[in-house]
Amino acid sequence: MAESPARTAFAEEALTHLDTLYRGALRLTRDPDQAQDLVQEAYLRALRYQHSYQPGTNMKAWLFAIMRNLFWDRFKGSRKEDVSLDDVGEFVLYDKLRDEGAKPEADVLDKLAASEVVEAVEKLPPLHREVVLLVDVEGFSYKDAAQTLGVPIGTVMSRLHRARQQLQRSLYDYAVESGIVHGNGAGPVPQQ
């Protein structure tokens, strides 16, 4: 079936955001096959509701909103226990490492493996994970993130803050597990 030029142009533009959508879906589902299903469905829905997109506005945010809404439609009811983030309290990795005598950047951040960082992000509950994906990974402003998620800016800020606390705690645990720091106040592990 021949598509109209307008529809083709819309689809072409939408596909320029594929990597962002795929990355987001991959981090949300934590499964490449599910991520592809989710993204494909999001694109089909986007084309179906093309008329509701206002040209000149942020198409990446609009597409991401469709994708994450689909994710939540599927997610709802199945794993509710994973939705909330336990209150980790104020955990400031920087302070923790300084207290242990480590140089936070040189001793720890530079030594963490990319896979550990990705895993720490994926361990966040989805409500908090998606804020980190939008603001930290994709560089969305708080305002665009708020519109994408359908929440007030204050909610974006509080979720982001809690997500970062949890993230820092996870990274600290990795640093201890992998021997980068002792985790007992004895400072960084000496170099061989």
Place this chain on the structure above:
Amino acid sequence: MNCNDCVEKLDRYVDRELNNTEVLELKLHLEGCPPCADQYEFQASLKRLVKVCCDQDTAPEAFREKLRQILL
């Protein structure tokens, strides 16, 4: 600006969400306060690290082609 005010605003500073006046005030504080400057560097590094590590995945070429077939 004191250190508490500075730390409270660091999230928004690394996210480029402060207005011009707040940015100037914060920069002034950071210039004269090495502990806060270190903490800022750490938070900025952490944000960069998360981006770099999570930014590496791209859609598989076969999937991209499949979508083009379906959508175009």
